[in-house]
Amino acid sequence: MSSPAFSQAAFNRQLKKNYTWYTGGFILFIIFLAIAEQLGMSRAWIGYWFLFATIGLYAGIGIMSRTSEVAEYYVAGRRVPAFFNGMATGADWMSAASFIGMAGTLFLAGFDGLAWVMGWTGGYCLVALFLAPYLRKFGQFTIPDFLAERYGGNIVRTIGIISAITCSFVYVVAQIYGVGLITSRFTGLEFGVGVFVGLAGILVCSMLGGMRAVTWTQVAQYIILIIAYLTPVVWLGMKHTGVPVPQFAYGYTLQKVTELEKKITNDPKEQEVRKTFADRAAAGRAGLADPDKAYAEGKARVDKSLADLKAQNAPAAKIAEAERAVAAYPTSVASARSIYQREAGMAARSAGPRPHAEAFVGKDEAARNTARWNFIGIVFCMMFGTAALPHILMRYYTTPSVQQARVSVFWSLFFIFLLYFTAPTLAVLAKYDMYANLVGSSFASLPAWAAAWAKVDPGLLNITDINRDGIVQWAEVVIGGDLIVLATPEIAGLPYVVSGLVAAGGLAAALSTADGLLLTIANALSHDLYYKMIDPHASTTKRVTISKVLLVVVAIIAAYVTSLKPGDILFLVGAAFSLAASAFFPPLVLGVFWKRANKWGAIIGMAAGLGVCIYYMMRTYPFFTNMGVPKMDLWFGLSPVSAGMFGLPIGLLTIIIVSYLTSPPNREVQELVEHVRYPHLRGDTVVSEAR
Amino acid sequence: MQLSEKHHEYWRKNLAITGVLLLIWFIFTFVEIWFARELSAITFFGWPLAFWFSAQGSLAIYVVIIGVYAWMMGKLDKEYGVDEGDLE
DSSP, rough: OOOOOOOOOHHHHHHHHHHHHHHHHHHHHHHHHHHHHTTTTTTHHHHHHHHHHHHHHHHHHHHHHHHHHHHHHHHHHOOOHHHHHHHHHHHHOOHHIIIIIIHHHHHHHHGGHHHHHHHHHHHHHHHIIHHHHHHHOOOOOHHHHHHHHHHHHHHHHHHHHHHHHHHHHHHHHHHHHHHHHHHHHHOOOOHHHHHHHHHHHHHHTTTTHHHHHHHHHHHHHHHHHHHHHHHHHHHHHHHHSSSOOOGGGGHHHHHHHHHHHHHHHHHHHHHHHHEEEHHHHHHHHHHSSHHHHHHHHHHHHHHHHHHHHHTTTTOHHHHHHHHHHHHHSSSSSHHHHHHHHHHHHGGGSSSSOOOOOOOOSSSHHHHHHHHHHHHHHHHHHHHHTTTOHHHHOOOOOSSSSSHHHHHHHHHHHHHHHHHHHTHHHHHHHHHHHIIIIIIIIIIGGGHHHHHHHHHHHTTTEEEEOOOOOOOGGGGGGGEOHHHHHHHHHTTTTOHHHHHHHHHHHHHHHHHHHHHHHHHHHHHIIIIIIIIIIIIOOOOOHHHHHHHHHHHHHHHHHHHHHHHTSSHHHHHHHHHHHHHHHHHHHHHHHHHOOOTTEEEEEEEHHHHHHHHHHHHHHHOOOOOHTTOOOOOOOOGGGGGGGGGHHHHHHHHHHHHHHHHHHHHOOHHHHHHHHHHHHSSOOTOOOOOOOOO | OOOHHHHHHHHHHHHHHHHHHHHHHIIIIIIIITTTHHHTSEETTEEHHHHHHHIIIHHHHHHHHHHHHHHHHHHHHHHTTOOOOOOO
């Protein structure tokens, strides 16, 4: 409960005033840089200004919020108003993947990519209806806290700690990766250096003040990231729809995209390029089927063509070309094989443009049905995973009351919605711009942004004149998803300062999520493992100190893992959601809604859910099967990311069955359940509010 | 402490509100996805209807679901005297 001297109302007013000034100051800062750019400030310097000014700002907030009080450190003193907790949750939630990757995924996958958008928003309904108010009433510090108190004993707490650390750690590596990428791209620093600059930024935000510092920097980061995301989209929207809120008007742009898709599909020049790729893919497949034969035949072909040219006394230039072909021919069957592999992969480029608006694209009814089930699988796992990720649930411990926790979920989703309903808009606008302005332009005069990006980063944009007609065909363009958000300011014709702003926004998204995740891991170790299980008599100062030290250690380990550049980060992020959904969702929800759920049900249920989820991933995901795990067929054609589709129901059923087979929980636990169900019971003393 | 009949009634009403909102959530998520191809035949301000729902309609409904929940539960708390008083 709040101390008598503290007035929540005055605190709220002060917060509103501070953040209004802050937002105004940030906009002034952008204007100042825009003017400086016109006066000739270099791009590198604009990049540095955005990088160091924003990190310095977060550091300032972090230092001002330093604390060594337990309740301040773990739950920001439980006085974060719903509105601001919503903003902080938004920043906590939206990662580098949401900010930079989402629009790109939608650009490439069309309708089928919307599964991520639905999954990552609809999950908040489950948070609101099943978890946030009850966890707030419970009023401890972490998610394992709740599991341990509700089901009793250290086994449940231990499984909780392991699950919380596993999914958070996997996720935090992806964030630090994003930080390194953005820093290196916009300042020219090396990736490894970028990772450690970002790491310093993360640590100054979270170490000194724990949840309190993280909360107030996250609010600041949300404001930056949303301004950065919306500015270029509004501009591009004005260009193509004529309204400043293109989100409500791009339906007609989507229609135009569909028409242009048909035109591109039927264009003879496009078909010619696609046919080239189809032929190359067929040759590659033939080579893979019998490498020795293909290698010998290919060798004979280049040798013969050189001999023929020489015999005919062909022009020297032609002979030189044929000689180069002989010299460039792979020296061994093994090296030829990798070329066949690459060529066979060209099959993907022999297909026409993917119909953006069409649901569940597939060549026949069966393929479309599989696409539909995979869409459902992703939506399901992302939603239930959202409602089980500890770093998000933890945020609802920080509001002043149960009712504020409920309202705070509303604000959270509202602030997330602003970005998530803009991402599909951006994908359609960017696609229209490319179909209309890039396709059909001549290689001699590409649009400025395309020329620049193709030169800087062929991994993001690659345009090659396959049929040598000097005109860009869509089939000649390869796009990396991250290009969409990064290049939008230039596509929209905005000055470089907006590109810098977008980078600052991406950095804010990655830093804020990394902060929340690191805090979750450090708290699971210091609070749940150390304080609750190893040394329950530790003084409060000691607990907070240990937490701060662990935070640094975990951050350094995470940065080290990131600098190894582990490959399958996107899969791991999806996997974190499936794992969280299978492990946490059933015991948390049944813990509140079903008094009969007991300790053994929870233990065996969590283990079963996690077990099934991990088993399915191990047996189906190429990363593991290539390492020697025996491969099995997909169940119902569902991709490994959606393993939670099986893990969650099995976990839920197991808890119910095992709970019925064993004795009901004791009176105290039943009273705890009643306690969390009512926001305020007069004379209720089951669990005293932890401060 | 011993819960009164009034407390149980509060909990039943809470479950009813939760259940109805969950049903709406389910319809605008999974039922909508299941019939996405059929819904795509309908055009809504330029969008195929299924695309519009998945890209913003369902999202907006989620926001409303949570808003309605918070508002109704706040009222219910006061009605049954289990609210926390003015902590604003």
